[in-house]
Amino acid sequence: MSISPLMPVYPRCGVRPVKGEHCHLIDEDGTRYLDFASGIAVNLLGHSHPGLIGAIQRQAETLMHVSNLYGSPQGEDLAQRLVDKTFADTVFFTNSGAEAMECAIKTARAYHQHEDGDSNRTELITFTNAFHGRTMATISASNQEKMHKGFYPMLAGFQYAEFDNLESAKALVSDKTAGFLVEPIQGEGGIRPASDEFIHGLKALCDEHDLMLVFDEVQCGVARTGKLYAYEHYGIKPDIMASAKGLGGGFPVGACLATEKAARGMGFGTHGSTYGGNPLAMAAGVAVMEAVANDEFLAEVTEKGERLRSRLEQFIGNYPDLFDFVRGKGLMLGIRMKVESRPFFVHLRDNHQLLTVAAGDQTLRVLPPLVADNAEFDEFMDKLSAGAASFVPAAS
Numbered sequence: 001m002s003i004s005p006l007m008p009v010y011p012r013c014g015v016r017p018v019k020g021e022h023c024h025l026i027d028e029d030g031t032r033y034l035d036f037a038s039g040i041a042v043n044l045l046g047h048s049h050p051g052l053i054g055a056i057q058r059q060a061e062t063l064m065h066v067s068n069l070y071g072s073p074q075g076e077d078l079a080q081r082l083v084d085k086t087f088a089d090t091v092f093f094t095n096s097g098a099e100a101m102e103c104a105i106k107t108a109r110a111y112h113q114h115e116d117g118d119s120n121r122t123e124l125i126t127f128t129n130a131f132h133g134r135t136m137a138t139i140s141a142s143n144q145e146k147m148h149k150g151f152y153p154m155l156a157g158f159q160y161a162e163f164d165n166l167e168s169a170k171a172l173v174s175d176k177t178a179g180f181l182v183e184p185i186q187g188e189g190g191i192r193p194a195s196d197e198f199i200h201g202l203k204a205l206c207d208e209h210d211l212m213l214v215f216d217e218v219q220c221g222v223a224r225t226g227k228l229y230a231y232e233h234y235g236i237k238p239d240i241m242a243s244a245k246g247l248g249g250g251f252p253v254g255a256c257l258a259t260e261k262a263a264r265g266m267g268f269g270t271h272g273s274t275y276g277g278n279p280l281a282m283a284a285g286v287a288v289m290e291a292v293a294n295d296e297f298l299a300e301v302t303e304k305g306e307r308l309r310s311r312l313e314q315f316i317g318n319y320p321d322l323f324d325f326v327r328g329k330g331l332m333l334g335i336r337m338k339v340e341s342r343p344f345f346v347h348l349r350d351n352h353q354l355l356t357v358a359a360g361d362q363t364l365r366v367l368p369p370l371v372a373d374n375a376e377f378d379e380f381m382d383k384l385s386a387g388a389a390s391f392v393p394a395a396s
């Protein structure tokens with residue numbers, strides 16, 4: 001057998017972290033990396049956060065797992081915190097973003113297949129360059145051919161419109177439309193915030209035709225953009241929203257949030273998960289919410305984001321052949337490059353011990369832990385400057 005014991009679906013690099021300390025990762029050979037990838041927008045409290053560790057330890061010593069057939073004081077605690085701080089009235093917990101999306105898709109369909117609904121409305125309109133996960137429903141929800149290849153047939157019921165183009169979305173609305181599914185800020189697609197007009201236009205179409213507005217905030221949610229959830233930047237409320245990644249700060253926690261109206265089809269027996277809402281996961285989620293769901297923390301993220309962005313904007317001017325512009329919100333920033341971003345991301349990682357993430361649309365994602373401080377932002381700028389100075393783009 002020559003296949004790796006880990007199914008080889010990831011192009012794993014040579015960095016093999018064995019320890020995390022605040023904003024740094026330490027490799028098994030002792031090399032220290034500055035982690036401005038945060039496990040792709042997960043470790044929002046950094047690594048080894050004492051509050052998060054304590055919460056998980058205490059819960060592990062008390063009760064690690066019970067079935068969802070029993071009452072869940074731990075789940076009610078986290079769900080109530082989310083309900084208090086968001087548009088939602090009710091929450092279903094999952095173990096990942098894709099599962100939160102699966103629940104969101106089912107909730108949107110079930111809204112229309114409810115006895116008071118119109119069961120012909122089965123199609124969700126989704127958007128180009130979207131990423132919603134790797135399950136069959138979530139790859140079907142994305143128009144990206146590269147994720148479909150080898151896995152046909154796709155699940156029916158998704159129509160693809162152009163991201164941030166309201167006319168394109170409008171043109172697809174029919175008597176089969178159940179709603180829109182959109183990342184308000186595309187992550188994998190290259191840190192691309194949707195415009196106000198686009199989001200407001202989708203909301204108006206939903207109001208007009210009784211459609212579900214489903215937000216995928218798996219990457220942009222949980223304080224990353226300086227708001228607890230990115231929808232708040234737009235001054236509108238979705239009907240259904242998927243959250244995950246940062247929600248457990250590194251422990252696998254996902255959630256599908258919905259209004260009471262949107263969740264009308266999700267009665268007893270319609271959905272479930274053995275592990276979803278597991279007490280250990282809920283303890284992690286509560287610790288994260290305690291740390292981030294307050295005005296002071298969110299204002300700090302906004303302020304750090306503005307400072308980092310202005311430093312980046314000043315810096316990229318020194319390399320007009322390499323960098324184009326900076327976009328994003330809060331500490332979800334992307335540097336749009338004039339060359340492919342992947343080789344630069346590899347160069348930063350391997351030659352300057354700086355971890356970032358490459359994304360679509362020639363973008364380098366900068367996703368620091370939200371607790372990064374001035375010293376770490378200075379270290380980041382130093383490494384980025386050294387990386388840009390020593391980078392030789394491949395000849396095109």
Ligand SMILES: Cc1ncc(COP(=O)(O)O)c(C=O)c1O
Nearest residue numbers: 096097098131132133187218219
């Ligand atoms: C916007 C978005 N939705 C869904 C997912 C899927 O989340 P998970 O990998 O936890 O299944 C991701 C993961 O990157 C994401 O960025």
